[in-house]
Amino acid sequence: MTHTLSVWLVLTAALLAANIPFVNNRWLAVIPRKEPKTLGMRAGELFVCYLLVGAFGLALEQSAGQIYPQGWEFYATTGALFLTLAFPGFVYRYLFKRRG
Template identity: 50%
Template sequence: MDVGAAAWLVILLALLAANLPFINDRLFAVVPLKGGTSAARKPFLVRLLELVVLFFVVGSVGRLLEGRIGTVFPQTWEFYAIGACLFVVLAFPGFVVRYLRKRH
């Protein structure tokens, strides 16, 4: 896989993973939450924790792809802070659909 394809793969994976907690009410889109009804709603804190875990999963995939292409460059805390901010920005469409859109 060339550098351009790997970069686009990580960007698309980040976009999907950032919106995943807000799109469905299952944990990581697989595990149903236990609740009184079949349509149990995920609390916001669970969605936030899921977002953090998915950030590290996408980062691991990106690091793996970088290692397959060539040398893995060392990163400092600034890289991870900017990456986390970008991940939160990518999650904005899912947040809007879940919490800000009016339901008729």
Template identity: 55%
Template sequence: MASSAAVWLVILVAVIAANLPFVNERLFVVGPKRDPKHLGWRLLELVLLWGLTLGVGFALEARIGQIQVQGWQFYAAFGCLFLTLAFPGFVWRYLKRHRG
């Protein structure tokens, strides 16, 4: 896989993973359905999916070449990007009026 394709794959995984806690009522996507799922569960899922997305990125980086050592700044920036990508799901869940 080319490095540019790997980058786009990680971005796609990040967009899907960031919005998944807000569009799904099941715990961790496959668990029991909770109606309504509280914000604490959604934030826990968001953190775990953030870690899963990091794992996918590191796995793709290892497949392409050597993994580079990252400092705390990388994780902070990726966390902010992940929260930014989660904004549409948050808006859909908490700020949009749902009828019925």
């Protein structure tokens, strides 16, 4: 697998995972819930999704060769990017006015 394909794969996974908490009421899109999730639950699920995508990216980096050590700046940047990717789902869930 090429490095370019790995980058696009991680970005696509991040886009999908960042919006999962906002488009359905299941935990991680798998476990059904009887009650709707609160914003705090969705934020916690968003953090878990961030960790899962990070683990996926780490696995792809390991398969490509040696893992490069990262500092706090890397995690701050990727966290901000993940929150930015979650914005469409947030708008759909909380700001989009539905008629009916």
